[in-house]
Amino acid sequence: MPKFIAVVLVLLGSAGNISMAATPPHQLHWQHEFSAAEQLKLEQWLAFSSQATLNTLGPYPFEMQLYLYRRAGKEPVPWANTWREHSQQVHFYVAPQFSKQQFIADWTAYHEIAHLALPYLGRKNAWFAEGFASYMQYRIMQQAGLIDSATKEINAKFTPQRKHYLHQLSMVETAAQLLSQRRFAAGYWGGAQFFVVAERLLLQQGKAPLNLQIQRYQQCCRLQDTNLQQVIQSLDSVSDSKIFSQLLQQFNQLPAAQFLQLYQL
Template sequence: MIRLACYLTLAITGTTPRAINKASACLLLAMALSITNAQAELIWHWQDPFSPQEKTRLKHWVSKTAAAVEQTVAPYPFDVHVYFHRMAGKGEPVPWANTRRRPNQAIHFHVDPSYSLQQFLKDWTAPHELSHLLIPYVGQDYSWFAEGFASYLQYRVMHTLGVLTPEQVSQKTHAKISQAQDNYIYHKIPFHYAAQILRESKQYPVYYWGGAAFFQSLDARLQREQSSLVAVLKDYLACCRLQAKNLSNLVATLDRLAPAQVFAPALQAATTEAGFPLWE
């Protein structure tokens, strides 16, 4: 049925290059859906000693958050390896975490297991890191793109988890981006180049949420086209996540799946137009 819909789309819209690209993307999605219905699994790795109770709590936290990411966007087309390290005495449940993409899609969580399950669920780190895995590694020079992507999605995942209301998602996102814009001082150079300075000088809030402003603007433009960032990502995860290996491939694929070409022009603007990313 999905393939039939793709061919009907092509027949109705004609044979313009964009119509052909849309139909091709549709067929890729249909093929991916027909190949497998397998569910991704979480593979647990314990790098330090944890009690049975601690293991249960930590697995529940990450399992629930991963399910929220998949419910918010789409299922992962691969297993996710989860590594736990002990890091107590830092005053928060998850003092540090990072993703690794080789040899598997993996996240390393450095945690203080003395915190309650609810305290872990209210922490933004797992929604952020698990969101990273929805797109491939885009390279260090464009790490602002990856961090902005995960930052923009993290509060939406926390809404799915039930720890934030839609109003709180909007308020927190707006407040973070506004604060980043207020603290941004590199108005004469494109954000892409300013981001490298921000990262090196450890101005992480401006670095992360400047990138999030980029995605907020993209989402607003897609919504004007009767779509959304999440809607495009759903198709991308279903058809193409395992094929796109770099940023240029990722952006081209997202534009092919979107109702209008918005990703490549936005990225071009971030590398050529001076100032903080425009957002709405």
């Protein structure tokens, strides 16, 4: 039986400019053995990462379940994924020899916890879910004071993948095809362009930025939506616009090369 420990986390250190006044509700589940020092370090990392994510995306209307496993690796978190079957879970496979600061500087926790801001949308819409988490990981890290410019980081990730989108298939078709071929970076950062453009359109129309729209979404709609169409309708509603539905139509229908040219991506 996996060992279970529920803890109330309090960060004993700090990084960046994040406020740690209220630790978000989550439970830790230790699936492998960790020393007391390793447990403390990982608790502090996940307290910081969870709070940073929720500072950007708003408090989630559920308790997160965070699972930890040992895994050898050349980076702090060699693997992580989310599960949604019975609760909102993130499973982290960690190499505990890395320092707390190295864990905090790693993007993985921000990406995975950001996934939980949206319901599970199925494999067909993985481009949307992964694009969202990829886009938000850097917005979260910028707000936490860990990087200087999310826009710079996002552009740097998409630039080498842009070549995959210079044809007549739509952005959705291209990103989905790339993911099916396990070309994850190309699929993720192509999908992220939906949110790059959504952010731009929100600001052009005098709306609140995307992360504040997601905060509103947590309160009204996160627990009721079960598919992509419902998420899009809810985001239109909270932003009092048609930005998300119209953008999804373009992402689905315009040739990818035309979409990139239209928005100068």
